[in-house]
Amino acid sequence: MSSTHDVSRGASHDAIVIGGGLVGAAIAWGLTGQGLQVALLDEGDVAYRASRGNFGLVWAQSKGLGAPHYQRWTRASALAWPDLAADLAARTGRDVGLQQPGGVHLCLSVAEFEDRAAKMARMREEAGNFGFEYRMIRAPELRDMLPGLGPKVVGASWTPYDGHANPLVLLHALHRAFTEAGGTYVPNAKVEADIHAAPHDFAVTAGGQRFAAPRVVLAAGLGNADLAPRFGLSAPVRPQRGQVIVTERTAEVLPMPVTTIRQTTEGSIMLGDSIEEVGFDTRQKPEVIKVIAERAVQSFPWIGRLNIVRAWSALRVMAPDGLPIYDQSETCPGAFTANCHSGVTLAGAHARLLAPMIAAGALDQERLGLLTAKRFNAA
């Protein structure tokens, strides 16, 4: 199908994706791979842009405790990642720096270690015949795996599924792959109030232009909360602040990512993983940065000898239960919503699994049925 221009209805596409962050760009690129003409509408620098503040983990081991469907979705994405990275490199020349050597979650006390062991055992139990490979590793063996480990570290959980990538290069590569596949990227394009939504018939105004399509995908991060009801959908997401600090480049090598510490391919150490419920407040807080730094230095004392060169905060897109939300509208079929706080980890699933479902017009209920926003309606 090709784009046409109708003065009354605007430029016609096969799909409109609202939101140019990691979620929207991965889906939009995936849709072009299904032969669709796609318009990707990106709000601009006034948006909260969670994708610009990402930590960069491709992380499976802590995802989906008590929600095996989420565990499977995350693992499917981690599995899709190597091919995604290779495909992006071949199409765009950008190396997103994917490494999947497995990852560890460090425990700084016996109580933390025992708690972690119980959680991992439960993850395996819930995985059923899907399987969940992991090991609880005690300090002596861990010291051989991770040079420079601090004396306070009691042990760690390890799974082979984890890794990391450069989130900013990923975002750039997705955008470039999308436009090179013929997609229409529209910057400074906040969707205005004059939304038309009917079954398989949508039109929106953004950036001074009108766009029409039989499909629309809401991937606007925190903006989805207000957009979704306009399409007969629900996206009860709230901001959750995370802060990240980054050290100077160092010659030391951290052989694999840790839940809260990873080394970039250029040698910087990133420290993060704070959680604060502070609404739409993107300021940084020294007390929180201090805790991040203290825990990092307890994990690896040598990190304390490095200078901090940058720090920032960003807002996660968080559902009430911390899981992603995917839906197709019942009143306006053709309208989809995708919400998550793991734009990097889930990029593989969004581009390779979700986009084909959207192109085909139905979400796979076996994979995504339990991730509907309807789960929040139950009494």
Added chain:
Amino acid sequence: MFRAQSKAHQETIEVFVEGSAVRVPQGATAAAAVLIAGLFRIRETAVTGAPRLPYCMMGVCFDCLAEIDGVANRQSCMVPVTPGMRINVQHGARQTGAAG
């Protein structure tokens, strides 16, 4: 390539750039001392080993990283000279000496 603006009354102090004694105006920065000394590089980048000299001179670009008095990766444009200061080339990324 670079020279100090001549100011007849300006006091100078002696510092050592890659071991060579250099007289620089009091209040100058270590980066200025590197430029006065005529070095061709003050650091080699951590990723490709490319040679670099001070550039922005105002603490933004991090191209002037040097080892100053034994401390690696200091932004030399932000460090005022002190008598006898030792300013040396920063070779690649910082070594914390930890992982041994």
